[in-house]
Amino acid sequence: xxxxxxxxxxxxxxxxHHHGLVNMSSTSQKHKDFVAEPMGEKKVTALAGIGDALGKxxxxxxxxxxxxxxxxxxxxxxxxxxxxxWLKDTCxxxxxxxxxxxxxxxxxxxxxx
Amino acid sequence: xxxxxxxxxQEISALLDEYGIKHGPIVDSTRSLYEKKIQQxxxxxxxxxxxxxxxxxxxxxxxxxxLSYRSPSMxxxxxxxxxxxxxxxxxxxxxxxxxxxxxxxxSEVYRSPDVVDKHYDTPLTYSTASYSNATPVKCSVPVxxxxxxxxxxxxxxxxxxxxxxxxxxxVICNMESTHSEPFKQVK
Numbered sequence: 001x002x003x004x005x006x007x008x009x010x011x012x013x014x015x016x017h018h019h020g021l022v023n024m025s026s027t028s029q030k031h032k033d034f035v036a037e038p039m040g041e042k043k044v045t046a047l048a049g050i051g052d053a054l055g056k057x058x059x060x061x062x063x064x065x066x067x068x069x070x071x072x073x074x075x076x077x078x079x080x081x082x083x084x085x086w087l088k089d090t091c092x093x094x095x096x097x098x099x100x101x102x103x104x105x106x107x108x109x110x111x112x113x
Numbered sequence: 114x115x116x117x118x119x120x121x122x123q124e125i126s127a128l129l130d131e132y133g134i135k136h137g138p139i140v141d142s143t144r145s146l147y148e149k150k151i152q153q154x155x156x157x158x159x160x161x162x163x164x165x166x167x168x169x170x171x172x173x174x175x176x177x178x179x180l181s182y183r184s185p186s187m188x189x190x191x192x193x194x195x196x197x198x199x200x201x202x203x204x205x206x207x208x209x210x211x212x213x214x215x216x217x218x219x220s221e222v223y224r225s226p227d228v229v230d231k232h233y234d235t236p237l238t239y240s241t242a243s244y245s246n247a248t249p250v251k252c253s254v255p256v257x258x259x260x261x262x263x264x265x266x267x268x269x270x271x272x273x274x275x276x277x278x279x280x281x282x283x284v285i286c287n288m289e290s291t292h293s294e295p296f297k298q299v300k
Contacts, residue, residue: 075137075138075140077135077136085149085150086143086146089145089149
């Protein structure tokens with residue numbers, strides 16, 4: 001029916017275009033789960049970018065919970081470069097893992113801190 | 114030179130500031146990271162004084178990027194003003210300040226080659242340099258990117274709108290005719 005077609009076209013035109021907001025690219029499910037709620041006592045492996053291997057290395061250095069890594073993130077004044085360097089030095093995270101972890105913590109802080 | 118681990122927290126902090134490394138508090142967990150950063154910075158700069166070298170380089174870099182940024186975006190409008198700026202810098206400065214707050218900090222950098230007072234400008238250029246270090250790269254990006262801002266180009270939107278309008282017109286015409294007939298039939 002012509003009216004329905006018009007409605008479809010109209011809705012298509014009215015729907016806002018994602019101008020600059022689609023910056024979040026593709027965040028993983030882990031990222032979304034982490035930033036959705038307060039971290040509480042979550043393990044360090046709950047952080048995006050931190051898998052079992054990295055998690056083990058962090059735990060050995062004393063960063064056994066996500067909030068301890070959060071503490072380090074905050075002490076580094078939420079600076080991306082410093083945090084990435086620290087992560088690389090502490091658990092040999094690669095660039096992608098560093099970026100995922102940083103993004104995850106930053107977004108968590110934006111929502112809850 | 115004594116090893117970095119023997120230095121106090123304040124000394125480490127002072128060294129970081131000297132090398133222009135942005136840092137947070139010197140705590141147990143951050144200390145080793147900052148020591149590494151200082152060592153890297155020392156390796157890069159050699160034994161010469163790091164701060165003045167850095168600011169000079171950054172001034173030059175900023176100046177170059179400043180000019181190259183200005184030329185594509187404000188070619189005609191500023192073509193005349195650039196000639197004025199050498200004679201009447203305050204006029205250009207005021208205009209720059211009105212135009213763009215971002216450029217305001219740049220205009221002060223632009224003055225520095227004429228005003229041979231690097232030591233005075235050092236903290237200013239240094240602070241703008243460190244603050245806008247990433248932005249010289251960034252500033253060129255938003256200018257062209259703003260043009261290709263839309264997912265669907267403008268002319269396509271207009272075309273679709275025209276099609277919708279024409280379609281609506283046809284539908285209304287058809288509706289009118291169907292409505293008019295029943296009235297005739299009732300008669």
